[in-house]
Amino acid sequence: MYHHVKKLMYTVRVGEADPKFGRMLLEQFGGANGELAAAMQYSIQGLNCEDPARKDLLMDIGTEELSHLEVIGSLARLHLKPTKASREAADADPLVAICGGGGVGLFNSQGNPWTADYLKITGELDVDLRSNIAAEARAKIVYERLIDFTNDSGTKDALQFLMTREITHMKAFMLALQSMGKDPLKIGEIPPTPGLVDQFFNDSTGEGDAGKEFRGPWNEGNGFQFVEAPAFKELRDRSGSR
Amino acid sequence: MYHHVKKLMYTVRVGEADPKFGRMLLEQFGGANGELAAAMQYSIQGLNCEDPARKDLLMDIGTEELSHLEVIGSLARLHLKPTKASREAADADPLVAICGGGGVGLFNSQGNPWTADYLKITGELDVDLRSNIAAEARAKIVYERLIDFTNDSGTKDALQFLMTREITHMKAFMLALQSMGKDPLKIGEIPPTPGLVDQFFNDSTGEGDAGKEFRGPWNEGNGFQFVEAPAFKELRDRSGSR
């Protein structure tokens, strides 16, 4: 059961409204890595979760994200409000202006509607925690980019608050995953095929405008067997036959 | 530049076609955690990547996923082929039957078209690697579930091959992330706000049909300050005023 209190988790103040920046802020309201995506991903994982302790964690953070949704929405609203009355402002986000009357909707910076396709929910707890760690990392970098694109101090403060919380959540999800005590490469129950699992396929080769080849810990040592491109042998044979 | 050779990375054999299972297989062809999603996510991250070594890694694995797409598509095709001629089979996947003539398309198990909204591409390398680790974990568990739902040995073999490769990729992405030598909680450049970053907000409380409260390493110790629900004080005050 949910309850709402009429205080924002972080009070938003805006000096001068910047509708084009308001449009950018919508990424974190109705966008792919935004607060609704976070709230829904964690809360629904929580609803499905059968580990009672980590279910509590998922609900704690899922609920906090709803409060963030309200903060970022209120902030975007302040920046987008001029789109109602000013034609110039309206050109920055015609969807908000014409359909929303200057109010926010669940769209991203270019007007795409929020979709549940943004969510990653598998019902496998350790997998879901990995998806959440990645989601928090994405949200952090998006907030950082937003901070870099505004000079308004009130706006920066609110974004700094929200950005900070992503790191808190990232840490909590990491610790929750560690505390499960699972081998990080053991997912589910069926083991991978021995031997095959150690082969690294070198499927992109050569040197040119699109880069060159490198060896690193991700394809040498660490038990890896380096396999020249599987498609290669056939090509080589063909080449020889000409 | 890409080249195609007319050999599957893993030869597919199917005993008896099972159209309803073929429909399930489409999750890994045109679904959210499927092979096209993997191929596109890694290859486009690679295209954008400015770290030449890990760019090579992204292209290696991105290309391998294209070969997987071909394998899973060929497998699904064998299971779905009867939908062309048999009305009963067609009822299992009318979209494949009526629109596709029994051939596969980029749809998931319930006919939703593949969408780039499935992808997580931020242009921040360590963040992208985290998204990839999570993506591989999801793909692994999906393959495991598919294996659990078929008795056909040829099908199981192909799925086991594909499932195994996800673990290989997961390991490679993990090692690539580690080799960057970054503090796992340092994302981007702007530091989180000290103090605030250590607060764990207990936003879901009580006990009931939807669980109960727990403490764990994700909200105690590890530098955490446990904060009773931020909304709580206001509610408590209100409660006191009655």
Next chain:
Amino acid sequence: MYHHVKKLMYTVRVGEADPKFGRMLLEQFGGANGELAAAMQYSIQGLNCEDPARKDLLMDIGTEELSHLEVIGSLARLHLKPTKASREAADADPLVAICGGGGVGLFNSQGNPWTADYLKITGELDVDLRSNIAAEARAKIVYERLIDFTNDSGTKDALQFLMTREITHMKAFMLALQSMGKDPLKIGEIPPTPGLVDQFFNDSTGEGDAGKEFRGPWNEGNGFQFVEAPAFKELRDRSGSR
């Protein structure tokens, strides 16, 4: 700011799980007229609303819908859980089974992802209230249809609870609209063109498999001027010229 308590607004009990019915229930979890749509529509209207009294109303009901989302999700989860282990159950909803591991996601009964395109938010208060009245009416009839398709008494009880609340909300929105004291046909500020506004265009004529013509209060009396099909004169002239 939001707070979550670990008690459902209505405790869900299910006798025997019915996965195909669980699939139907998803309409009210992640479907077009479901609880997330209601929660988001009212809460975001509330966020944008500048009439403080009705803003409170929108937040009250928007928040209640979040609690409903949790109830219907928990109910659907109970019916869909067998899809994790049983192949026959999985065939009822392969997306839930394969991707969700038997857990619910924000999809409708046929696996379409929830989208903000379901929402109607204009930032014009009386218009939004009309959209809400219609939304509640739709949700009510959907719950009724669900009740008609199950014999499970615990399921019926939960659905009856949720259905009842839609009527409560419908009444509240109607009274909120009435209390604004606006002429129901006055929307916004610009008046319609006199004369033209009274013309009823008879654009579908004749009699056949697709119906026949009727007069009623919606096209006669009430100030209406009945205009035979605007396209008609041209056709008649053409007919005459042959």
Next chain:
Amino acid sequence: MYHHVKKLMYTVRVGEADPKFGRMLLEQFGGANGELAAAMQYSIQGLNCEDPARKDLLMDIGTEELSHLEVIGSLARLHLKPTKASREAADADPLVAICGGGGVGLFNSQGNPWTADYLKITGELDVDLRSNIAAEARAKIVYERLIDFTNDSGTKDALQFLMTREITHMKAFMLALQSMGKDPLKIGEIPPTPGLVDQFFNDSTGEGDAGKEFRGPWNEGNGFQFVEAPAFKELRDRSGSR
């Protein structure tokens, strides 16, 4: 059966093309509250409708909306045509310019494709009429906003025509609903649970940046029982226990 005559329902004239305004006009061509949405919503409701008299009404108005689609499309076309040859104009709507060659497509002001998710069709006549009343109110306010953002007199005239017709339709749908003689709070056949239906849940409380609490006819009098937030008791108890 449909017939088309080569006369617009309202002749469109444009002084100077304004591509950015043309983009805004697309909201009423291929957008959520636009003419195709209206045409399809009413016509398909009509196709399904078993009340022959109101079926006629739905077809009359559904058909008129097709004529409006042609008018608004022709108007948008005139404003967007320069995007074919002028790079500056093309920047206003690159999708129209590059893909459409300066011609209109079924997109909204920010290039999202029209989707049937915009439609509200339930097959329950009184419910559908409520959805239609709300749809007309939305379309009216959108036209008003468009009128406010242009100074071109020919454009204003065409929009005034289209806006006026929305009020005509709104009135017709209201009268059609009234003439059914149903209790406005009786939807479908299953009655709501007595008592519960009269409870108003105060789920958003307190005072702060996000508003304060109000009583009004929507939550007091009118048979309402005001229930302090259902989640509250648990929280209060918890609070007391500290």
Next chain:
Amino acid sequence: MYHHVKKLMYTVRVGEADPKFGRMLLEQFGGANGELAAAMQYSIQGLNCEDPARKDLLMDIGTEELSHLEVIGSLARLHLKPTKASREAADADPLVAICGGGGVGLFNSQGNPWTADYLKITGELDVDLRSNIAAEARAKIVYERLIDFTNDSGTKDALQFLMTREITHMKAFMLALQSMGKDPLKIGEIPPTPGLVDQFFNDSTGEGDAGKEFRGPWNEGNGFQFVEAPAFKELRDRSGSR
């Protein structure tokens, strides 16, 4: 301007309703190659078209497709109607049953909403005609598959009518294209690069489960220069260096 007459272009009769077949029929109502897609594609091409003669053609056929939409919708409605009252029928299409009350909506056979992404409209007349020829061919084969999956004679008759008309339209579009007198390989104004345009790149090579290589008029003779895979040389060199 449009006018509707209450006679179907082809009267639909159904012996015994077959809800699963009704679901298949939705492909031609709200699906990718269906009648709405045809109606919208041609009518909007017509709206944008500046060749007055072929504009007339596009409007003629675009309007006929609206009449087909009505026929196929009426037919699907008859097959899907039992979903309103019968749980077993409802399981065949829960979206139609629960949301639509047994009435049709703009969805395809697996419940995906119609989207303007199905349309191909470029504003280049000869290109659009090619898209239309292809669209008619697709619609024809879809109708044929539907006919193959039903034994109901009334249904077969209506589908035969609709299928026949696709051939009529295909022929008309072909003749309209021919009558433009353009070189079929001349699209737009900018000529392709001589030499390069004649090279056929053999980018898929070898022999295996995924086929083998063939020469045919599409890559030999006809001015073609056969180029062994562009990526090949690099691979061959690499191979040589081992």
Next chain:
Amino acid sequence: MYHHVKKLMYTVRVGEADPKFGRMLLEQFGGANGELAAAMQYSIQGLNCEDPARKDLLMDIGTEELSHLEVIGSLARLHLKPTKASREAADADPLVAICGGGGVGLFNSQGNPWTADYLKITGELDVDLRSNIAAEARAKIVYERLIDFTNDSGTKDALQFLMTREITHMKAFMLALQSMGKDPLKIGEIPPTPGLVDQFFNDSTGEGDAGKEFRGPWNEGNGFQFVEAPAFKELRDRSGSR
């Protein structure tokens, strides 16, 4: 099986980055007529194809389109890169800037995610070849429009290369279709209804702002029987009765 070599099929050079033009280029990366759409359409048709010779053709060209995807993506990347650091550049494509960190994603010029709804795959070879011919014609005209909107010579060169290849492919698909030796109006197996197939329905009539009527080879001669609008007779009778 696929292999990637680190050389672009065409080396991209950009003088001065033009972010707004970069946004336009995304049409051919993640847009409806772009290179991913081509690659997927042909490759999946190839995967399903049972004619071994034309299967080879489909794979040859499908693979080449993957190489084109890499070229256009690399080109768009160069134009969009400034969106990472410059606020002004970021305003040109906020989705690329904020979510992508200046890197490309599978979006079109207005930020819509790539969707498999763009694809036309029927599993009927001659029909698929027609869809491909039309697809190549669309891609050609889109490239031409892009060339017309840039002055950067390196950009023009790359686009000219890609544009040229579309004509090559168009020719190959045309020859592959011709070589099947099918009557162009014979699609599938079920013949159209004689007589009915020759009737041209004149469903759009009169003269006005929306054009006038024309006769041409598409509705006279060529075996056509010209039928005045089917809906007409009813209207005429009605007209006569006044």
